[in-house]
Structures are given as C-alpha cells and as structure tokens.
Amino acid sequence: MALGWRSCFALCLAVALVHGACLPVAAALVGPTNLTAGASLTPPGYITSPSGDFAFGFLSLGSGNNPGKFILATWFVFGAGAGGSNASLPSPQSVVWFAKQSVSGDTAVGTAQSALSVTADGQLALADAAGRVLWRAPIARLARGSVLALRDSGSLRFLGDAGDVLWDSSWYPTDTLLPGQSLAMDGGRSQGKLYSKRADAEFTTGRFSMGIQTDGNVVLYVDLLAGNSPDNAYWQAYTNSPDGNTTVTFDEQGRLNYTLHNGTVQSLISSSTGAGGDYYRLARMDPDGIVRVYFSPKNAAGAGNASWTISGAFPSDGCNKRTSGLQGMCGPGSYCVETKDRLSCLCPSGYTYTDTQHKDSGCSPEFVPQTCEGGGGDNSDEFALVELPSTTWEASIYYKKFTSTNESQCRSYCLNDCYCAAALLIAGTDCVEMAALTNGRQANDVTTKALVKVRTRGSSGRRPPARARTAVPYIVATVCLAFLLLATIVAGGFLARNRLGKNRDRESQPLLTTSVRAFSSKELHQATNGFAKLLGKGSFGEVYKGSVRSPEAVRLVAVKRLISSNEYSEREFANEVQSVGQIHHRNLVRMIGYCNQGTERMLVFEFMPGGSLRGVLFGPPGRRRPPWRWRAEAALGIARGIEYLHEGCASPIIHCDIKPDNILIDGKNSPRITDFGIAKLLGDHTVHATVTDVRGTRGYIAPEWLRGDARVDTKADVYSFGVVLLEIITCRRCQEPLPPEDHLHGGSDDETVTLFGWAGQLVGAGRTELMLPGVDDDYGDGVAAAADMERVERFARVALWCVEANPVVRPTMHQVVQMLEGGVADADAVPPAPDPPGGCLHSSPLIPMANKVE
Template sequence: MSITLTSLELFLLLHLLLCLDFSSSLTIPLGSTLHASNRNHSWYSLSSAFSLSFIPAAIPGSYLFAVVFSNTVPIWSAGIVDSGGSFRLLRSGSLRLVNGSGATVWDSGSENQGVASASLEDSGNFVLLNRRNSTVWSSFAHPSDVIVPTQSFTVGMSLRSGSYSFHLSKNGNLNLKWNNSVVYWNLGLNSLIDGSNSISNLSSPSFVLKPNGVASILDSNLPNGGAISVYSSDYGEGNDVFRFLKLDDDGNLRIYSVSKGSEIQTQGWVAVVDQCQVFGFCGRFGICRYDDSGPKCECPSENFVPVDVNGMRKGCRRKVELEDCHGNEAMLDLEHTRFLTYQPEVSAQRFTLGIEACRVNCLVGSFCVASVPMADGSGVCFLKPPGFVCGYKNPSLTSTSSLKVCKPVLPYSLKKSDERWPIRVWIIAVVVIATLLCLVAVEVALWWCCCGNRSKFGALSTHHTLLEYASSAPMRFSYKELQRCTKGFKEKLGAGGFGAVYKGMLANRTVIAVKRLEGIEQGEKQFRTEVATIGSTHHLNLVRLVGFCSQGRHRLLVYEFMKNGSLDKFIFAAESGRLLSWEYRFSIALGAAKAILYLHEECSNCIVHCDIKPENILLDENFNAKVSDFGLAKLIPNDDRYWNMSCVRGTRGYLAPEWLANLPITSNSDVYSYGMVLLEIVSGRRNFEVSEETNHKKFSDWAYEEFEKGNSEAILDKCLHGDETVDMEQVRRMVQASFWCIQKHTSHRPSMGKVVQILEGIVEMSKPLAPNAIPDVSVT
C-alpha cells in the first residue's frame, strides 16, 4: 500500500517540523540557548525523566542551572546566575553559563574540539558529540556534587560542595576532605588502621552506585571485579526508586532515595554518622554540640563573637586577636570538648605529653593556638597550629581541650534567646536565697550547741577530721587550721621549687607535711579542680595528698608525713653521714620507677612530673620510696616567668636537653631525669660533680666510659664496697638502664615501662649509645 501526500499535506508537515520546539528534542544543535527568565523552556532526555533546566536557588532572585531528575532533584549543576542569566551551546562547541551582565559563570572548555551537537541521555548524562556521535565532553566525567547509577566515578574526579570534596584515591580508598587537604573520613580497600595495604595491585579503580542502592569499588584486578563498600538502608527495595549519592553542603556524603513522581528524598546511608565529627562544620573556632533538634554551633566562650549571628556555621572570631595581647595570653579550658585533629593537618604536631605540659607548650609557643589531649591514658596530645580550629562538645567526653586567648578568660554566658522567663528567674533566685539563709541559721544554731563547751567542740572536730582522713578524699582546711597544726609554720622540713614544707599534726594526732605553694594565681574553683585530680592519683609509691587549703591568696597542700625524709639525705653519704644498703637502694630505684610509670601510662590522664630528683623521692619508716610533688606543674602559672629558658622549672643535673632547646616537654623528659637519679643511687655521687678521680670530667661522662670498659664496679658507691648484699648483676642493669634513659635524643630513650622491665631483669637491652654531651646548666 503506497502513501501519497498532497501538496497541502506536505506543506503542513514541513511547517510542523519547522515549528517544533527544542524543548522536546533529543539532539540539541549548536547555537541553542536556555534563559533563566523562561523556566518553561528546557531540554529533555528521550524518556523525559531528566531535563536541563533553570530552577530557583536558595538566594531569592537567583537560579541554578542543572540536570534535573523528575523536575525536582538536581544531579549535575553548572552554577548559579541571576534572572537575566542564560545557558548557551556556542557554535564554537563550548557550553557557557553567563550572568545577566554577560559575565561568564562557567565554561566547559570544549571550544574548537569538533563538537557538532549536544544530547541529554536517559541516564542523566549530558554529552557533547562530534559528527561521528563520539563523546567530546560529558557531565558524568565532570561531576559537581552528585553521583547517579551507571555513572563511573574514577581517580582524578571529585565531588565538591563549598569547602568540602569527595575523592577516590589510586589505592582504592574513598575519602572526604576539607579545603582539599584535611581528610576527615576514609573508607575503602586500603583503609586499615595501621595504614598497611591489603590490596596493592589495583589498575584503574572506579566507584559506582548501582540502581539497587549498593555502592561498589570496581577494578579488573579485584575478585569478581569489585568490592562492595556501602549499602543504602532500602537496598533492593522498589523498582521505581531513583537513588543518588550526594555531597551535601554540611560536608557529609549521603545516599538518597526518591520515588519517581515524588519530591520526598529519603536518606539511606550517611558517611559520617556524627555530624559534629565533620571538620569545619561549625566554621573557624566553632564548637558543635547536639540538642533535641540536632547539631548546633556555638562559640567557645565570651572571648569570641559569631561571624554572622544568623549563620552560626560561619564560625566565630576573636574579640581581641592574639597579636594584640602584648604577652597577656592565657589558656581557655573547655571541658568535655575536643578540637578535631585529622591527618595530615596535625601530623607534625602530635606529641606524647601530659595534659598540663601540653597546655604549657602551647601557651609559650607561637606555633600553637590550641592543645588537644586525647585523655585515653596514652598521653598523646595534639598542638594545633595557627589557622583553622574547630571542635565538638559532648558530655560523655572526658577530655578538656584548651584554646589560647587574650586575658581575661571569659566563660560562655547565657544567650539572650534563653532569657525568656525573667519572672521565673527572680522567683528561683528568691527561693535559693531564702533556702541559703535558713541553712546558715541552722548551722549557726548547731555551732552554738556544739561550741558551748570548748573541749566538746575539739572532740567533734577531731572526730570529723578522722572520718575525712579515713575516706581518702582530699580534705579542705582553713588557713588558720593549718597555721595551728604547724604551730605557726615553725618546723621547716625543707624547701623546693614549688615552696617550703613544714611539719604539722592534725587533731587526730596524725603527723603531716604542709607545703606552702608559691606563685599560685589560679581561682579557687580551678585550684580545687586540679587538687582533686592530684588527690585521685593513688599508688603505693606516690606520696598521698591528705588535703589542701584555698583561702584568699593562700594555697597550701597537706601530705602524709615521710619519717625518713628525702633520698638525697641517704645516697650522698658525705653530705649526711647516713648510708643505705644496696638492697634498699635497688628497692627504692624500682619503686620510684613504678611510680613514674603509673603517672605516665596508668593514670586516666598522663602526668609529666617535670622535676624528678632525689629530693622529690621520699622514704617512709620502712624506707619504701614515694615520689612527691607530682602534678604540681599544673598549679604553677603558665607564663614566661616560669617557663622561659632563663627560669626553667627544674634542677641542675636532672634537666633533659629538650628544656634547653625549647622543644616540647614530654614524658620522655621525666625518663631522662630518672636516669640521672638512677646513676646517683648506684654511685652515691652527684652527676655533675667534677674531680681528679674522674679526670676533670663530669661524673656521668666518666661513668659511661667505665661502663663501656665493662667496669661497673668502679661506678658503684665506694661506701658499698664489701657489702655482701650488693648484686653486681643488678648494678649492671641499673647502670645500663640509666645510660639508656639519659640519651640526648628523646626517641632513643625507653619508656618507663621498659625501664621497670630492665631493672627486674625481664628484658635485656643492647649496649647503650654514648649520652652525647649531656648539658650542664644552672637554673633557678
């Protein structure tokens, strides 16, 4: 059957073809244009599931040009323009998005590459084709912030959203980055914790999201061609569900599902479960926390103000910049807070420090604006360099991060938005005041009842003191009580870098040692917090803190009394005339090592002593060693008066080289000091002494030369020659351990755990290196 067209019919058919709009065309010719002002004009795919359209953007009066699924979900975008903007397929073959002013917002860079036409495929891929229908450029090869099914995401591509980006590395790892540098999420074939590669022969890995909601890493060298990474929660459900993976502007990567014909997007998977763990989510200096509505951003304290009160995610700024402090800096402590420390942003700032040593190193160093102790018993601390600092707050966090600010340090105050019920506040205030007045009245009445008889009051006081002492918690004393206990601080036991110590007696006849701390300027609450930390540190070889006084300008600590005083009175026989047998010396050395090990590795927070010396190793009535003054470095103001190199807090002959080199003070600094003490316990001589016997060399240098010759006996205290209890194998181990401890480089020193094992003979160390010019410096 043949069909013939009349002239009229042929004319009408040609007219219809000429009047066809490109809005329903499969092939988009060169010279075509879409205008933001005419949103009804779009370019569609064959099935009309996808379109190239202008859709309203978040900013009123602006429009996003995008490949859109079901007229609602943008899966690729070129940028945002004003109402006068347009998207053009130029005759030169380039795609260009321009503003109403004619300024170019985006260009495909495909000019003069033989482009003949464009097409939007049913997969959502927007392509430029040459005359042989080969692809010159495609939106799948240049993704914006979304990956859709059948789209292959390969090495070198990236999704971007603001400061955030998503990448696939050559080793098969997926990662999220902030500012294209800080990696805050990592997942894939080689994302093991220890950094080792489980698969090393990948050829060209790619990441693909399948229509059923499974996201896989593919490579020809992988078993079965691929390895599944993640599943959407609605995996395999529904044939009419469109799934896509998107990098949102909050820095999180998610898989969404949307039913065809619907505008509701359902989250099926998220990369970073805790949004507050996304680096930079709350901007610079921003702190992220959760409330009933989700993650919220706030400033660290009243030392900061929001950059934009209507957009807290933009972060905060200092009221006074550090360069304007003029040396008046302080550390702002943020409880239950941790600043985010992802690699490689802090790779060069990771140290093994105690909490206070970490704060101190940050405060005095221009390279640091915040300290972040992990508070996991490892002693690891991060020093955050100047630049971008952000963190998160959670009541379950045990760590306290510190941020450098200009004094005065201001707490985080109540926001005006929270002051909504002033009448209720006044009612609560009146009730509280009335209650306090009633309690005061009751207390005064009880005092009159108990104090009518002086002796009766004394007995009651003694009873309560005994109960508090037995509870093992630090007691609080008044200054007058301690003045009375010590008879006006009459009997002085000694003095050290932190203050003088006096002998006293409690009401229950318990003998105590009272240390009057010097240079303490902390507020009472902060002082009591630090004392509580020291008081909760218990070990057989640590001096027990009985109580404290924080009254006005007075700061005192009350310790258990050590009958035999400090170790130096015994090991330097020429100074005291008293002598310790070898059996006692070895026991004291081992006990002190175990105490320092406990401070470094077994406390909830690593404590760096900073002043290990014989004067701080005390002996009880049975000559058991007990380390004293631990944790006191926390109480001393962290300013240049105590931490610059002209006034180092330490003692001649025991300071580690890093003190003098102005390097971070770590637990390894204590190891060095202990090594010096250990050598003195063996030799009974000060390490920095010089004599004719040592060829006018420092004793520690001369002792190493003798040890190298295998002559440990020459190092042994002459007073012990002939002592039958001397075990020369123990002598050798102690001398060997001491020289490993006093190595110049911190990386060569053993941990205190290893030192204890050496002393106990559990492990054997190789021959130690020469200590290498141990510094000799006098300090105040």
C-alpha cells in the first residue's frame, strides 16, 4: 500500500510540473525548475524558480586564478532575463547563496566534469569525474530525498518522497539574508550565521561574521584563528537575555529587525525605500565587515545584472570599530577611510600592501626600517616624516607622550628616536610617539595629524627596486634550491623509515638525557583513567588530571597531551622537555616525565590544586580577592622564578608567554610558572634569539616582538612580567577598559582608558592607593596602611619601568627582584614618577597599549 501511495505522490508531482510548464510566467524559461532522482546537473547548467526571479546551478569562477572552476550557487536573475544568457552569468553581487562544507566551512569547488545529482541512496551530492564527493547536503541519517526544488523565495529545498523538507538552504546562509529569512538561537544552538566573503568576487570565507551568542546577544566578530570569542567582537546589540531567545529577521519591506524573548521588536536597519513588492531586496555581511541592505527595482532595464542600491547599513562608523584586543577593520600599517559604499584600507606614503588582492590585510614599509643598533638615532638624517592630515592611529602598541609641544618639536622627537615609527600631533599641542603602526583611520572629524617616518630616497638603506637587482642572487638561489630539494628527498626517506620504526616500537623512546621519567602511552592512559578529567586545553593540546605511583607514594599529576596532527608540536615537545626537564625551582612547575611513543607526545607535570593566577585575580563578581600581602609575595615569587630561568640555568631560557594563565598555585598557596611550550633556549654566549614565528598572548607581548627583525632577549619576559605585576596590584586585566568614574580626573561619559594609562595617572599624581581593589582584606585586618602603601608604590614604579618601550632601558629580572625585595640602596635605580597628568588620557611617559589617542 505504501508503494502505491508513493507512486500516487510521484504522479501528482509530475502533473504539477507539467501544469507549471504551461503557466505564462514560465514560457520564457529554458532550464528546468527542479532536479529529480536519476537526473543530474553539470556545468554550466542551472534550474530556475517558478517565477524566474532566481536560478541555482553552476557558477563559473572566471579565468583569473580559477580557470575551469565552478561553485554551486543561487543568484538573482531579475525575471526578464531568466531565459537569456544573463541567467548563467550573474554579477557577484547578485549571488545570494553558495554551497559550503558543513564541517570545515570551505566553499565546494568543482570542475567542468563535476555533476550534482540525487543519488540512488537519496542523497543530494556534488561529485567529481572520479565519483569523489565534493559536497553533500546535510540531511538526517537514514533520510532519503527525491526532488531538489528552487522556491520563489530564493531558498533551495530537498524534499523526501512524502514531500517533507529534509534540507533547506536558508538553514545554512552564507553572507546573505533574503526577505523572510532569519537567524536565531534554538536550545542554545545557533541556527544560521552570516560569514563575509574574502572579497566581492571571491567566494571564500572572509574575516567577518554576524551571529547570535548563547545569551541572545547579536554580535559582529572579526574571525581569528582562536574562533569567535567576546574578545573578537567589534559590535554588539546588547540583546542579552536570561533565556537567550533572540531572533534576527529580514522582512519583506527591507527592514533588518531583532525580536527579543518578550516579543519586543527593534530595527538594526530600516529600509529607506518605499514599501510594497516593487523591489528585490537582500541583506549582506559585506567583505569589509559592514552589514548592508540592498534593493533593486523589479523589471529594471538591464535585466540580469541590474544595479543594486544601498538603503541602510550598520555599524555606521565602521572605521571607529575595534575589538577589545584592539583589532580594527584594516590590518596593521594601514588606515581606514569611509566611503559611501565601502570601507577602504589605504597605505601611508612609503608603505605598500602586504597582499594586493586583499588590501585589508595591512601595509608594510617599502624601506628598511630604522634600527637601534649602535646607540640609537645616529642615522636620523636618513629619515623624513610624511604628513597625513586628519589621520590617527587610535590603538597604538605603546607610546611616549609629550605635552605642550609644537609640530617642529614633535618632528624632532620622532626623528631622533630610533624606536619611533610615527608621531601623532594632537590638536597641534600634544605629541605622541608610536613604535609601530597598527590600524588607523582618516576622517574630517579627526583633529590629529599623523607624521609617518620613512627613509629618504637618497639613503642606502632603501630596498632596491626589482629591476636594479642583478641576476647573480637568483642563480645562487636556484643552485641552492636544487641542492636543498635533493637533500630533502634523501632526508625524507630516512625520516619516513625512522618514523615507521618509531610507530612500531611499543616502548616510549628516550628523547634526551634528563632526570625525568619516560612513560609509555599505556601507563599514562591508565594514570588518567582513559583521559577522563580534562583540566584545560590550548592550541597545541589538552591537559588531563591523573595519578602515578612512585616508590614513595601515589602522586597527582597533570598530563599535557599534544595534538599529534600539529606539525609544530614536534618542535614544541622537544623544547619543553629540554628546557623544563633540567630545571628545579620552588616557583617553577616541575616536570615529572614524558611520553614519546609512536605518534603520542605527552608531558607529565606536578598537579597544582590551586588553579591559575588568572582565576585568583579575576574570579567571578562577588568573589573575594586575595589580600595585598599575599599578592605582593606572589609577585616576588614569580619574579624569582623568571630570574632563575634567565640567570640560574645552564643556558638562559626565555619563557616567551608570561601571563596569569601560565602561573599556577600549588598546595602551599605559592605561585609556580608553567607552560614552556614556546620557551627559547639561548646558548651560553648568545644575547638574542631570532624568533621566526611570533607567539605569546596579545597584551603581554613586548613591542620588539612586533618589529620586523623579531629579535628578542630576556627583556621580553621583563616586559610581560611588568604587565602581570600591574594586574597583581590592581586585580584588573591589562586590556580591561576602565569606566569614567575610575579616572583620576573624571572625563566625558564615553571616555575609557586601559590599565596602563590609569596606573600611569595614579603613579604620576602620587595616588597609588587607588590602584588597590575597592575592598582589601589587609586593611580589614588593621595592617599599617603607610607601610603597605610604600610597597604598593614601589611595585607600581617597577612595573612601569618593566614596560619601557626600549628593551635596553628595562631592568633585568635580577634588578627587578632586588627592587621588589626593597634591597636597592640607590633610590635612583627606581625611575622617578612621571609628571602629574593634565587630562584624562595623560599618563606616564611610557604607556603601552593605549586604547585611544585622540
């Protein structure tokens, strides 16, 4: 009986299709309106919606870098052009959906031999000539589809035998919403998210996205490798609610609205065009990070490629937007300019785009930057300053600030400072030096003039143009590459054979001669109860709690399991074992053993029951902060641990990632430094290490890491410790904006400063008592405030000295320990307090990571 019912449905469907073919609106259509079982679609074929407004099929990526490549896409045909050539040659702006892998998010790309079909097992799949599946519509397990139809709304539907919807393209939007389409949260799971394209005509995932968080907040993100986190948001609607039930809808009138859990409707964008059904409309997350609503009159002249007009956009001030990590819409070295249709990223004179195809990637100097070798500004006559009026860099990495100066003095300061990459002349009176250009903006309302340092044309340090270079380097390079290729092939053979042998070996291979124990993977599997208790995870692996038996007793351990598929983890593993395995200090987490068996790479550490310093300092609201006396002793212990790494080991070790997350608390409530995954070992006579892949954590990274040569020494850890020391004093995060009421001199309602600027204000004004948390346990116990405040001020001065821009000026960790202990006899060894500030944003002469400079 079921078979007869299905046959009846198929017959009805066929009759409906035949009837549809007789409708007047379809008379102009050449392509079919659906794809049924047994049929296939090949390039450049397409199907159309019943009205002829939309087409779905193979879209050519053009000649360029993708000759003969196609994607599956849906696009506007604008009705009158449905039967003409324009249906298969849409403008990129008319494309409203394209197929992407459900897991990786990569765009599915086929060739002229690819085919889309409803397979024999009821799947909708794109396959290449060899039958390899390139894309598959995600449907429920055991479900079987029979018809793919393109609706007049622009969405694709894959239907089962009973007409039930197995898959709908509107459930998986790309960068566009069509009228009636929405984004929502369902049971804490996001139903749809918009991802920008990398460029208008480039159908790969771009930098920006729009979605709804689990708390119901509508947020725009800059997508980084770390994924979407609150730190990556550059705009939010503040639609948080207890149940997180927020929906974003694009309606038929061109309004982009959000609906809260209580039914309240608010507009993100209100269309400025007339009401009615006379327009085609779409809302899109554009490649520049702005969400725009477009419209085009129906039946407009030009048919298939009719123009689109912007009717609304948000955020309206895109060039002003920053994440809390200070990332802007344009990359480092460039500045943002707002135009009517797009945000443009421009390079200062003397700079060039790092990627000419993607200008938002940033700019780099065309010349060899100034260095501080040989004493500093001796070669200042080789440089000049290029003016950029009405331009500012609002997220400078660090700066010196000079008040009551004129332009001539400002120019002189920067030209004679080898660390100055640019200077900002604010309102013609204040001069701010920057060590590197981050992301800036240019607008009529900006009262700042930027002075960018460039090398003069007559200087020998200028990078020569390509035509002036001889062929000799290329000949030498070719010979070297040929030799390298041969050596790589030979070495690869030995390496493959060696790895094969390793994988067969059932015992853990000794990595090097250390006093730590070599565990087998079986032992650590048992020790962690099958890796059951996850303590945390990072970019290179996960940490599990376990216990191992020693001759003395059973010991709790933390097992760090590196990701075997990560190529960097091999090098990191060797670094960590070699560096940590040979050191013993009361303020460093001790490594007990490791596993080097087959593809398994694991490190075994002492278990720290007190958690991380981050949890202690920045716990949930209402949690009591540790007393100042404990914080002071913890800071001293951390300093001693870093001092041991720099001066107490056989070879100095640069930790490279000092931050509260990497400082753990042991059973005796003492701090221990951990995570030597990116530690750099220096030889006995080596002063600097060249870092080829800058790592670490934003906010704690020393400025020299971000310079072109990336040469660092132990002073990089000194800078990071200075940041942590300020956090320990204040119990505030280094990049946490401070509300106006915490400013020393008030300020306007919308002004915020970072921890560094705030601390500089207080030290300069002699008000360091305000740096302590609002309620400090020590004072409740009646501890003498005067004695404590002397130590608070001393610690704050040391912290500000540690974050000096010039690493040569920073103290060593040995000096830091001496100053924190109070054993420095010469008071001049601690830098004097900066001049009292004259305004809200004035601070110490050296304030890193300033949030706003205008």
